[in-house]
Amino acid sequence: MTTLTLRGVRKTFDGRVEVIRGIDMDIADGEFLVFIGPSGCGKTTLLRMIAGLEHITGGDISIGGERINDVPPSKRGVAMVFQSYALYPHMTVAENLGFALKLAGQSRQEVKAAVGRAAEILQITPLLDRKPKELSGGQRQRVAIGRTIVRKPRVFLFDEPLSNLDASLRVQMRIELSKLHAEIGNTMIYVTHDQVEAMTLGDRIAIFNAGKIEQIGPPMELYEQPGNQFVAGFLGSPRMNFIACTPGGATGDTLQLVAGEAGTVSWPGKLPTPAPSEVVLGIRPEHMTVTRVEQGLAARIDLVEHLGDTLIVHATLRGSDNTVSLRLPADHEGLSAGLDIGLSPQTERARLFDGDGQALAVGS
Ligand SMILES: Nc1ncnc2c1ncn2[C@@H]1O[C@H](COP(=O)(O)OP(=O)(O)OP(=O)(O)O)[C@@H](O)[C@H]1O
Ligand SMILES: [Mg+2]
Numbered sequence: 001m002t003t004l005t006l007r008g009v010r011k012t013f014d015g016r017v018e019v020i021r022g023i024d025m026d027i028a029d030g031e032f033l034v035f036i037g038p039s040g041c042g043k044t045t046l047l048r049m050i051a052g053l054e055h056i057t058g059g060d061i062s063i064g065g066e067r068i069n070d071v072p073p074s075k076r077g078v079a080m081v082f083q084s085y086a087l088y089p090h091m092t093v094a095e096n097l098g099f100a101l102k103l104a105g106q107s108r109q110e111v112k113a114a115v116g117r118a119a120e121i122l123q124i125t126p127l128l129d130r131k132p133k134e135l136s137g138g139q140r141q142r143v144a145i146g147r148t149i150v151r152k153p154r155v156f157l158f159d160e161p162l163s164n165l166d167a168s169l170r171v172q173m174r175i176e177l178s179k180l181h182a183e184i185g186n187t188m189i190y191v192t193h194d195q196v197e198a199m200t201l202g203d204r205i206a207i208f209n210a211g212k213i214e215q216i217g218p219p220m221e222l223y224e225q226p227g228n229q230f231v232a233g234f235l236g237s238p239r240m241n242f243i244a245c246t247p248g249g250a251t252g253d254t255l256q257l258v259a260g261e262a263g264t265v266s267w268p269g270k271l272p273t274p275a276p277s278e279v280v281l282g283i284r285p286e287h288m289t290v291t292r293v294e295q296g297l298a299a300r301i302d303l304v305e306h307l308g309d310t311l312i313v314h315a316t317l318r319g320s321d322n323t324v325s326l327r328l329p330a331d332h333e334g335l336s337a338g339l340d341i342g343l344s345p346q347t348e349r350a351r352l353f354d355g356d357g358q359a360l361a362v363g364s
Contacts, residue, residue, distance in 0.1 A: 008023075009024075028187070033190070033203065033204050081144055093130055096143055097119065162197070245280070289326075298317070302316055324343065
């Protein structure tokens with residue numbers, strides 16, 4: 001079993017800044033876990049700590065129940081694929097794939113078998129005799145992944161492995177990676193800045209912020225039930241809209257939320273007691289529609305973007321500098337910059353946050 005366990009893991013560089021500030025995590029055998037978070041929040045550092053390339057300042061890392069804090073990188077059974085990988089330019093694909101095994105003293109037959117198997121999985125068998133400069137970007141990336149497969153690691157760590165590829169190759173490689181995981185079933189951790197990769201590849205996503213995990217869970221759970229405003233704003237593009245509101249009176253089971261001069265939203269539910277004096281309504285761009293200005297929250301269109309399959313409308317709420325965006329069907333007509341519109345949020349899809357950005361448990 002290759003469960004990976006992190007307990008109170010910390011990292012301070014040069015005794016100064018604490019970059020990893022206490023990570024507790026259990027990654028199941030065969031799980032595909034995605035890390036996302038802003039630049040500089042510590043994703044690469046944590047992967048390097050798991051791989052043994054970076055000393056751990058505090059806490060414990062275990063694989064299959066064995067504490068590996070002091071186990072050297074080569075003995076951990078962990079392999080890392082970096083964003084910028086370097087293939088040996090003077091070696092063929094086959095030699096690149098087999099180099100680490102040869103270095104480890106494996107026989108020619110063993111190396112050949114391992115290389116053949118990896119090439120088959122990654123569908124690069126016809127390329128084995130080529131040199132790296134004769135390969136496309138995606139093919140080179142596959143060779144880089146192949147080099148880690150041949151080592152039969154217990155755990156794969158990927159640090160933005162596709163970020164150097166163009167859009168169509170990324171899509172192709174993303175599908176290949178999913179297939180690879182289904183076929184070899186190893187435990188994998190995958191760092192990305194790409195929303196689609198995060199949502200589609202992972203069994204779970206861990207969202208990092210400043211050296212800590214904000215939330216960890218299945219992609220749709222994080223998307224639909226973010227525990228706080230940071231997570232809500234990080235997943236999704238355009239990001240979730242946040243509208244500051246003051247709770248007004250309640251009529252039966254419906255609460256009125258007043259968004260300043262823009263107007264009032266009816267919320268089908270009750271606030272917890274004591275009720276906060278200010279709340280933030282979180283609503284995704286695809287969960288708002290356009291109505292007449294007197295029927296919804298009043299806003300003025302700043303920009304309309306045609307993306308081919310959808311329309312993104314950017315607008316500013318009346319009486320504030322609160323900007324919002326809407327995702328509408330591509331054939332929606334009659335919208336242009338400068339137009340006053342009403343926004344109609346599907347409140348049953350919305351989320352409410354308190355003044356500290358924590359999601360409110362809203363009763364009904
Ligand atoms: N060797 C080092 N010495 C000192 N500080 C470091 C070192 N390596 C990384 N850091 C700092 O640690 C923090 C986390 O860096 P890290 O590379 O882990 O971020 P990241 O989440 O991978 O970011 P990105 O998304 O940009 O790749 C940053 O503030 C970085 O400057
Ligand atoms: Mg990084």
